Amino acid sequence: MKTLIAYASRYGTSEKVAHLLIDRLPGDVHVQDVVEQAEVDWSTVDHVIVGSSIRMGKIQDEMTAWLHSNESELLKRPLGLYLCAGTPTAAERERELETAYREPLRAHAYFVEVVGNGYDFERMGFLDKAIVRMMAKQTVSSLNLDEAMLDELVESAQASLRTRSENP
Numbered sequence: 001m002k003t004l005i006a007y008a009s010r011y012g013t014s015e016k017v018a019h020l021l022i023d024r025l026p027g028d029v030h031v032q033d034v035v036e037q038a039e040v041d042w043s044t045v046d047h048v049i050v051g052s053s054i055r056m057g058k059i060q061d062e063m064t065a066w067l068h069s070n071e072s073e074l075l076k077r078p079l080g081l082y083l084c085a086g087t088p089t090a091a092e093r094e095r096e097l098e099t100a101y102r103e104p105l106r107a108h109a110y111f112v113e114v115v116g117n118g119y120d121f122e123r124m125g126f127l128d129k130a131i132v133r134m135m136a137k138q139t140v141s142s143l144n145l146d147e148a149m150l151d152e153l154v155e156s157a158q159a160s161l162r163t164r165s166e167n168p
């Protein structure tokens with residue numbers, strides 16, 4: 001069983017989540033930044049988790065392109081979709097998930113949720129720092145992961161893989 005965790009992360013939160021998941025998933029887990037390396041050898045992948053982050057209402061263009069060109073492969077395998085986002089309200093969270101991941105992927109996935117957010121002021125440029133101060137009222141670096149949501153992602157992945165191995 002090989003899991004691919006494919007992520008795009010501007011300031012490291014989605015990347016941290018990807019690495020946190022490695023030890024919590026069964027089998028061989030490979031983490032890949034699809035902005036740096038888009039190619040995937042799908043013949044070696046049984047299960048996929050995709051993670052992205054929202055900046056100004058959108059995920060990174062490279063991830064949108066990657067999702068588009070790999071959609072048919074994603075739809076053939078158990079799939080988890082997570083998002084890192086500031087997400088002040090439930091309605092906004094819903095809208096961001098819908099914008100990030102197309103309906104066929106969301107309908108197919110065993111998990112589609114926001115798992116938290118992080119702000120790394122060391123890595124942000126002047127403009128992004130100003131946006132975060134204004135929009136999120138954040139002035140120092142922080143990491144706010146939703147542990148309950150991460151537990152749910154891991155449990156849903158395990159349940160989905162169990163079902164698949166019982167009904168190949």
Ligand SMILES: Cc1cc2nc3c(=O)[nH]c(=O)nc-3n(C[C@H](O)[C@H](O)[C@H](O)COP(=O)(O)O)c2cc1C
Nearest residue numbers: 009010011012013014053056057085086087117118
């Ligand atoms: C410049 C900037 C703009 C952002 N815009 C949004 C936004 O429109 N909606 C939202 O929910 N979160 C927004 N966020 C919060 C990020 O999604 C959050 O910090 C996330 O954890 C970043 O993940 P990353 O470090 O993997 O890129 C923004 C963050 C920055 C720095």
